[in-house]
Amino acid sequence: MKKNQSDTPALSVDRKILITDCEDAQGLIAKITGVCFAHHLNIVKNTEFVDHQQGRFFMRTVLEGHIDDDALLADLRLVLPEQNHMKLVDAGRKRIVILVTKEAHCLGDILMKSYYGGLDVEIAAVIGNYDNLQALTEKFDIPFHHVCHQGIDRQQHEMAILEIIKQYSPDYIVLAKFMRILTPEFVAHYPNTIINIHHSFLPAFIGASPYRQAWERGVKIIGATAHFVNNCLDEGPIIKQDVINVDHSFSAEELAHNGRDVEKSVLSKALQLVLDEQVVVYGNKTVVF
Amino acid sequence: MKKNQSDTPALSVDRKILITDCEDAQGLIAKITGVCFAHHLNIVKNTEFVDHQQGRFFMRTVLEGHIDDDALLADLRLVLPEQNHMKLVDAGRKRIVILVTKEAHCLGDILMKSYYGGLDVEIAAVIGNYDNLQALTEKFDIPFHHVCHQGIDRQQHEMAILEIIKQYSPDYIVLAKFMRILTPEFVAHYPNTIINIHHSFLPAFIGASPYRQAWERGVKIIGATAHFVNNCLDEGPIIKQDVINVDHSFSAEELAHNGRDVEKSVLSKALQLVLDEQVVVYGNKTVVF
Amino acid sequence: MKKNQSDTPALSVDRKILITDCEDAQGLIAKITGVCFAHHLNIVKNTEFVDHQQGRFFMRTVLEGHIDDDALLADLRLVLPEQNHMKLVDAGRKRIVILVTKEAHCLGDILMKSYYGGLDVEIAAVIGNYDNLQALTEKFDIPFHHVCHQGIDRQQHEMAILEIIKQYSPDYIVLAKFMRILTPEFVAHYPNTIINIHHSFLPAFIGASPYRQAWERGVKIIGATAHFVNNCLDEGPIIKQDVINVDHSFSAEELAHNGRDVEKSVLSKALQLVLDEQVVVYGNKTVVF
Amino acid sequence: MKKNQSDTPALSVDRKILITDCEDAQGLIAKITGVCFAHHLNIVKNTEFVDHQQGRFFMRTVLEGHIDDDALLADLRLVLPEQNHMKLVDAGRKRIVILVTKEAHCLGDILMKSYYGGLDVEIAAVIGNYDNLQALTEKFDIPFHHVCHQGIDRQQHEMAILEIIKQYSPDYIVLAKFMRILTPEFVAHYPNTIINIHHSFLPAFIGASPYRQAWERGVKIIGATAHFVNNCLDEGPIIKQDVINVDHSFSAEELAHNGRDVEKSVLSKALQLVLDEQVVVYGNKTVVF
Structure with a gap:
């Protein structure tokens, strides 16, 4: 024990x-x-x-x-x-597997915080559907698995990812800007176990390109939402949200650039809460002790 | 001059x-x-x-x-x-007319700030479709007009309000929790002149009962949005937004109760910006200098 | 009962x-x-x-x-x-007496919130060492006592205030920008009962003219602190603090003007916590449940 | 060019x-x-x-x-x-040299942000008076110089550091939790060029152990301050400040642990402002455009 x-x-x-x-x-x-x-x-x-x-x-x-x-x-x-x-x-340290696509900021933050003890977690492996984050992952002596989604169908891709995840028996799975929608079949293997970061203040700007939507609407605040993944896109139980102020001078690209800071900060705080077993899922909501 | x-x-x-x-x-x-x-x-x-x-x-x-x-x-x-x-x-003091329904917090905040000089504005009159805010308004020696919406059609009601507004020639019109939707005909009289406070962080929870919607979704942050009124419900150019943190322990009623603080604060800040001529409307957005 | x-x-x-x-x-x-x-x-x-x-x-x-x-x-x-x-x-409604000097914003906020139910409290009376807030207080049908400090010594002034307070048997006493320092003899009558708002983010800028001190130091954030009063100036157990962002363009007067919003908001939140019996004093600190 | x-x-x-x-x-x-x-x-x-x-x-x-x-x-x-x-x-990319002692969080954040493009800066070298951050620095292919302060006097130590800095001709020098006080002689070489992060909301808790001081005072908010270094300890022109909420349940160690997030975030934002030439020093203050 x-x-x-x-x-x-x-x-x-x-x-x-x-x-x-x-x-x-x-x-x-x-x-x-x-x-x-x-x-x-x-x-x-x-x-x-x-x-x-x-x-x-x-x-x-x-x-x-x-x-x-x-x-x-x-x-x-x-x-x-x-x-x-x-x-x-x-109450001890938990084990996670991280899924990524191309963006480095959320992965980088978790790797770095784990390195210096800001986040007490064992990162068992990182899985990417692109390989551009392999070098970053391996700097921290953590195995990276490249599971390309091209040339195979969605089910095959998810099966390949599942195979890898299983061998690490993680307590939690973190989608650190993993930009593919997981099927209900995948999610069913890990109920209330997969944590996603969505790059908007849900339920505003559900779906694709939330920063462009925010720019078009002329909002004065943008945000990010960490939630457990269930079978509805961007609809799982919310764990943590945070926002930053923006103004008219931000282009859609600058919103996205600045939004990265709040994305990584919200994901990291949500992960900490989950690792500390402070989050209880209850219907489509959470109790966060 | x-x-x-x-x-x-x-x-x-x-x-x-x-x-x-x-x-x-x-x-x-x-x-x-x-x-x-x-x-x-x-x-x-x-x-x-x-x-x-x-x-x-x-x-x-x-x-x-x-x-x-x-x-x-x-x-x-x-x-x-x-x-x-x-x-x-x-650059001097501007004149406003305030429209209200039943809730006192936004009106009360503007009256009080104006009283002690926190907001440099001349409140020419308050118009309500109920009369319960008459006593509060008159404490501050400001005329209150009760224009009941019952027994007349929407057009007649708006005409009656317009008649009163016109006699005060306000620079701006403030909807301080005025809970009726204004027709395009009404709005056309005052383009980029009517400021509304919506009790959610737009574009999340557009329309009725945003606090109940927020409670059902289990959000961890609620907000308020002040915007100019145009012809689309809750869709005008955003002037100011702000948020507060909430958690699982808030009922829908407690969200609404606590949301009042952010509503009045956002409306008051937006009004200050508008009175200082810091807001330029531009398409459906604002430049806030 | x-x-x-x-x-x-x-x-x-x-x-x-x-x-x-x-x-x-x-x-x-x-x-x-x-x-x-x-x-x-x-x-x-x-x-x-x-x-x-x-x-x-x-x-x-x-x-x-x-x-x-x-x-x-x-x-x-x-x-x-x-x-x-x-x-x-x-758990029911508590009774308070409010002490003021000349500034209206904190008193006005408590009066207004109490009026519309934003703060569930019985304001038994307001006592001022000037009389300029009498009219505002009486708008809300609350007795105002003017106890001028001129021509009498500190002890006599405090005795006169104590006499008035006693007749109302308040649960708590609120110093809503009461700008006189209370003697240990006064405070001893009401241990952990007197709530003060200090217009800085304590322990920065203890004492007089905190906004001028803040301006001279060129800080980028200013704040306010609500605390119980004990025998050391600005040193009692802290109940609540909050801050706002400022920048180089604020003069000392503009810092003070803008600081009023955070002062009244912090005092009102601290008062709510105290009225709900959520604050336990412990040494020179508080546990806020 | x-x-x-x-x-x-x-x-x-x-x-x-x-x-x-x-x-x-x-x-x-x-x-x-x-x-x-x-x-x-x-x-x-x-x-x-x-x-x-x-x-x-x-x-x-x-x-x-x-x-x-x-x-x-x-x-x-x-x-x-x-x-x-x-x-x-x-307006292009600037070159910095970073000085560190033992703590990794500020250095790690700058390294990581620079790696993925969150901060557009050339990190020429890292200098530490301990060697424990060498491995982290070298993961990112940046030279690390260990200049031990033991066995030599302060002047010799600073001369050794100066020698290394000079060979990189940096635009700015960043003290990323460099825990030694620099002498006026050192600072005179780089006026308005050295950026420090102080782990408190200055001017509260100047000097050593600010988190312990904050804990003893029972504050409800802690902060961090990035400033240019001049000849007075923790007294240079402030560039950026930020705060986080804490409560009675935080020990001094937990304040320090949680404070790291706001330290690195404030330092990183201040550095961005300086790199973008948005900061003008003016007396002991800054104008931040």
Whole structure:
């Protein structure tokens, strides 16, 4: 079992994150934290949210101690309403695979932040449908797979990518300006696991050329949106959004140039939230603890 | 002639704003400022913008001195390309009429800022299709006209409003959460003169109930957009936009409640820009100097 | 007992906020929420924070149900470490007294927001050491007390103010650009109860004329800070800060003019947090839930 | 002569930036742009600023055409007040040398942005007083010089650095978290040429450990400041500042960790402004066009 970084060798303890998601009921916090207490676990941080409109309860609990996963979950199940969802995951470093096309800024930011410790993640591999980002990837001693989409059909291309992804068993897949639309068949393999960056403030400017659309509309702010990928284009649960101010003097190309900064920053922040298990998908929305 | 506020009685000078908008050509800044210099005018501030894609030149010049409007414009016309547009307006206080429905926050903000000098504007009158904002308006000794829309058709209602507006000869008309759609006939009376606040970050969530739309989509940022009104709903030239961060814990009602702060702030900033003659409409966009 | 606004007459329940602040220990969340559950109380919202460095635990719990304050606190005391602090307050509307000098923008914003429901607060009275804000205050049917500081010494002036404040028994006192420094004797009457707005991004530009200081330093951002007042000038626990961008073209006067918007916005947001009992003072800092 | 990127081979033109800084006088814009027009130069962009308090005029003019530097400057000198400053520089790519200590985030950001074209700059060399950033620098095929400060005195260390810098003739020197204070002797070699990033929102938290100071003060916002280096620690003319929101849950270490994002972003934006010749130093302040 992976250990927490601040463990002392003699008294090693686990740090895990428990996500609970169930129908709302009285006493849930008392019951869940009571079970944790009975297991002699320390609660490092606890955050809850109740959607009072839909009567749904969500809680994220960071636990420390000697954790017997099966016993803990079994005891929790006894106190929760039926049809509950629980997720108990190690708080340690996660593994990702990154998909790219031609643009370097989002990939470059993740590579660099990972290099100096700004993002605590293991980048297992980068897959590109062009090969122009291979040199950049390999500077950081990370394998690059070029899976060209030309001369084969969409299904074959996706199958080839899937084959490579599988061999790395990533926790999450990051589309760092991967400019091809994934089929429902592909997405079905990785529900709530694929994170995309869309280069607009969704739902404004869905689809192609959002910066040109923004320029034509004469907006005074542009943005970027990181979201989980589901089967509808640019329609998955939003994780993070941010914006920058622009003015009349920006051409469509300058909007795109300047938009890159907010794209990489939003993707990197969304990735951090996901890696820290702070994001719970709920219908087509997210609860971000 | 209205005088600049800082005039001393003995040595009174005018302060005016010249907006030039014409085809781009070499030497335009030299020629325009040369004419101003020949008229012994001081340039307090000068800002220009060239849309290199469309070959169009824009300049805003704040002039001080003894200004002979007709002579100045005639001399400028001699040096400009044909089909130029010029506007020479007094830099002093402008007069507005405000249209409202039921919500008080935008109206209240303009009334209050005007009261303490945060916004240098003369509010000539407020017109409402309900009467619930009459008391608030009259606290500030400003006439309120209740023009109920019930029992008459749209055309009759707009005619009644137009009649009232005309008697005040406003420089600008402000829709401070006026929730009725104006007809093209109404708008045609006041081209690039009517400022609206839309309670979303346009072009996201055009039309009704943008906060509910935002809640359903699960966005992490909401915004507001101030724009000139033209004949397409929520489609006029954008003057100013701003946003605030929200999260999963906001209900649609809480989004609307919190959105009011950004609505009034954006409307107030847009109004300030317009009153200062910093906004030039250009196609369906604005140049904001 | 004040009732929650959404109560139906037949099935009235209380809504109260419990703030717990004690030494950290294992099982605290389980114990506290367990006591609440045993009292048949519903937890509407629960937020906790542990300062792991200082081993201190903080929790804010919004409770709903038939609350027997004494019994609840007694039972909680049994499960908490010694030297705990608990605060159990009604979630309803709070009463404030506002102190002003000459500037209208912060007072005006609170009056207006309160008028249209943007801030749910009872403004019991306004006290000014000048009388120029009397007319504005009385527009909103709120009593204004002019307590001139001239011709009397500081102690007498503060005594006169204290006398007036006492008769209103406010929950909080708001210094809305009250430009006199309060003595420790005055402050001692209202610990963690007086909220001040300082017109700079503290700790930059402590003391007088912060906008002039900012202009001289050539900063590119200015800000405002809302804090509780303690005995050190501009040194109390910070509740909220915000900033706006400025540039070289702003004179010191224009910085001050533009700074008013961020001052009133920060004060209003800080006041909202305090009124909602989201702010816990802790040493010279705040935990803002 | 370096050519503009968009030049066509047949009709090559220069693009240069003229910065004028002189006593204010009537007709300056007309006179300067008149001279440019007489030289058959096209003004791509023109921005002016008058400090009316100090009676000083600043203008930045982007010129295109066949530019005879000496003739143009001579003709301009004839129309300007005495004691004017003019700077006529090529608009093309500039060369920088970067100084670092141990932290990688600012260096990494500049390297990466330069790699993918987010920052149009030639990084001639990196100099570090430790060698741990050598590997990162060399990934991008840029020479790294390790100039250890141990075992030699400050003067010797600075002389060694100066020797290396000189051989690259940089336009600007960037201190990308270079944690040693430069002596006035060093700075005197490169007036208004050395750009530093300070890890606080100056003038708050001058000097060492600003994040710890911020944590102890309990601020709700932290920032970073990019400034030119002069002879006073953290006191040079400010180019750019930005901030991020923090809360009570951040430890001093987490403030520092999160502050890295705003540090690198502010440094990168300031560098872009300087490289584009948009920054004019003026006393201890900057005009940023």
